[in-house]
Amino acid sequence: MRSLLDALDLYRRLIGMQIRSELAYRTSFVLGILAQGLNNLAEFATLAMILSRFEGIGGWSLREVAFLYGMVSAAFGLMDLIFSAFDPGTFGLDVRRGTFDRLLLRPTNVTLQVLGSKFLLRRLGRIGQGIAILAVAAPRVSWTPLKVLYLPFVVISIVLFFGALFIIGSTITFWTVESVEAINILTYGGTEMMSYPMHIYGRGLRRFFTYIVPAIFMNYYPALYFLDMPDPLGSPPYMAFLAPLAGIGMMAVALAFWNYGIRHYASTGS
Amino acid sequence: MRLFWRLIRQSFRLQLTYRAANLAGLATNFFFGLLRAAVLTALYGARTSVAGLTLQDAVTFTGLSQATIACLSFFGWYEVADSVYTGEIAADMLKPMGYFSYWLARDLGRAGASFLMRAVTMMLAYALVFDIVAPRTAGHWVLLGLSLLLSVVVSFCWRFLVNLGAFWTPEARGLIRLAFGASWFMSGFLMPLRLFPDWFVRICNLTPFPAMVNTVIEVYLGVLSGPALLRALLGQVFWIAILTALAQLILRAGVRHLVIQGG
Numbered sequence: 001m002r003s004l005l006d007a008l009d010l011y012r013r014l015i016g017m018q019i020r021s022e023l024a025y026r027t028s029f030v031l032g033i034l035a036q037g038l039n040n041l042a043e044f045a046t047l048a049m050i051l052s053r054f055e056g057i058g059g060w061s062l063r064e065v066a067f068l069y070g071m072v073s074a075a076f077g078l079m080d081l082i083f084s085a086f087d088p089g090t091f092g093l094d095v096r097r098g099t100f101d102r103l104l105l106r107p108t109n110v111t112l113q114v115l116g117s118k119f120l121l122r123r124l125g126r127i128g129q130g131i132a133i134l135a136v137a138a139p140r141v142s143w144t145p146l147k148v149l150y151l152p153f154v155v156i157s158i159v160l161f162f163g164a165l166f167i168i169g170s171t172i173t174f175w176t177v178e179s180v181e182a183i184n185i186l187t188y189g190g191t192e193m194m195s196y197p198m199h200i201y202g203r204g205l206r207r208f209f210t211y212i213v214p215a216i217f218m219n220y221y222p223a224l225y226f227l228d229m230p231d232p233l234g235s236p237p238y239m240a241f242l243a244p245l246a247g248i249g250m251m252a253v254a255l256a257f258w259n260y261g262i263r264h265y266a267s268t269g270s
Numbered sequence: 271m272r273l274f275w276r277l278i279r280q281s282f283r284l285q286l287t288y289r290a291a292n293l294a295g296l297a298t299n300f301f302f303g304l305l306r307a308a309v310l311t312a313l314y315g316a317r318t319s320v321a322g323l324t325l326q327d328a329v330t331f332t333g334l335s336q337a338t339i340a341c342l343s344f345f346g347w348y349e350v351a352d353s354v355y356t357g358e359i360a361a362d363m364l365k366p367m368g369y370f371s372y373w374l375a376r377d378l379g380r381a382g383a384s385f386l387m388r389a390v391t392m393m394l395a396y397a398l399v400f401d402i403v404a405p406r407t408a409g410h411w412v413l414l415g416l417s418l419l420l421s422v423v424v425s426f427c428w429r430f431l432v433n434l435g436a437f438w439t440p441e442a443r444g445l446i447r448l449a450f451g452a453s454w455f456m457s458g459f460l461m462p463l464r465l466f467p468d469w470f471v472r473i474c475n476l477t478p479f480p481a482m483v484n485t486v487i488e489v490y491l492g493v494l495s496g497p498a499l500l501r502a503l504l505g506q507v508f509w510i511a512i513l514t515a516l517a518q519l520i521l522r523a524g525v526r527h528l529v530i531q532g533g
Contacts, residue, residue, distance in 0.1 A: 181294035
């Protein structure tokens with residue numbers, strides 16, 4: 001208990017430091033938030049224009065897609081905020097330059113130090129955009145207490161899911177040094193793919209994102225439940241509630257791999 | 271001019287050496303292509319043609335837009351800004367050719383290599399998976415080549431121009447990122463511009479962005495003919511002229527600024 005509290009306190013102080021240093025360049029910070037928010041908003045605006053021309057996609061209306069999109073976008077932004085330091089692209093640089101080695105010398109938990117080494121507050125732009133879109137889509141949902149209660153769990157599950165992909169991608173750089181492009185496909189490709197109802201994809205793609213990378217449990221099945229929509233593929237209704245399980249499972253696998261990676265870590269020597 | 275050619279060749283050969291990185295990039299492009307093809311197929315549903323584009327055209331579009339990414343350095347290009355920050359620009363300025371032409375030559379070489387490794391390969395891979403359309407006559411291919419070359423130059427001018435921000439502020443990366451974001455939405459890279467509402471297309475046409483992607487894609491698909499085709503190609507030339515002039519003007523002011531600061 002004692003050590004957990006210490007760890008939390010250390011984490012809080014590390015993050016505080018990151019936030020203060022980011023706020024030191026105020027103009028850059030505001031521009032950064034704006035750039036993120038605007039880019040994502042423009043992305044959604046193009047989607048909205050196309051969807052209204054085609055009157056929806058795969059039987060889903062613009063509002064229904066917006067719900068899915070907002071949920072995934074806000075959750076991905078939140079993940080990108082918390083797990084900034086595990087972004088495989090920048091983490092690979094730390095491994096190459098040897099800055100990661102420094103963390104290993106300090107007498108405290110490495111994972112915690114990595115988590116606390118970066119906290120990109122400008123991701124708030126994307127989180128804000130996701131929440132705004134979710135709010136616009138919210139009237140489409142006939143809310144029940146259970147739905148209200150379950151939504152945060154789904155968001156946290158998506159955070160864990162993408163966080164796990166980031167950690168796996170970073171661990172791979174222990175061996176490859178360079179960031180591995182395949183992970184970008186899963187993270188950035190994954191967010192785009194998860195923004196659409198997944199029954200529109202072919203069987204191969206859907207199977208891959210069910211059995212190998214369980215993305216379909218994070219967005220599609222929960223969205224069916226929130227929107228009270230039938231699954232054209234006829235999945236049982238309890239599938240909607242597997243998101244937390246899949247999220248925690250992914251994170252457990254990722255952390256196990258990460259710890260294995262640290263135990264076998266051989267520095268680049270630079 | 272001989273120097274210009276040599277730089278192009280050198281940069282071409284340099285880019286050809288990054289085989290692993292290009293292969294990985296190709297895989298990503300291919301995945302995103304598949305994704306967008308599935309989305310467009312679902313959007314079309316039972317429709318056979320929308321705004322003059324058949325579903326086959328639309329699927330071909332997803333391949334083309336991914337094939338041009340590397341050629342046009344569409345996801346970010348900070349080389350000029352970086353050379354200002356590292357001070358390499360001082361050595362580049364001493365070279366016996368204009369700073370703009372120096373970078374243009376390097377970029378053309380890079381684009382040429384990317385064309386072979388990322389664009390041609392991408393379309394070949396696409397042809398294996400999908401039933402795509404392709405130009406049928408030699409004249410069509412020639413026009414396509416011309417339009418693609420012009421695209422690369424328009425895109426280069428735009429990238430060079432926004433990179434010049436580095437002369438004035440040490441935080442130009444944010445500005446450049448914003449500029450790239452704008453080009454994704456308004457160039458017809460995410461979706462063919464024809465599928466957007468008219469008012470939006472009209473706004474886009476006031477910018478150089480459609481001349482980077484949309485024009486070359488429409489030339490490939492053969493949806494333009496006669497005067498419309500000529501107008502599209504002249505539009506590309508027009509934007510090259512405007513952006514080049516602007517870039518030269520700002521570059522001159524920037525260099526003066528840089529020297530005043532002590533370089």
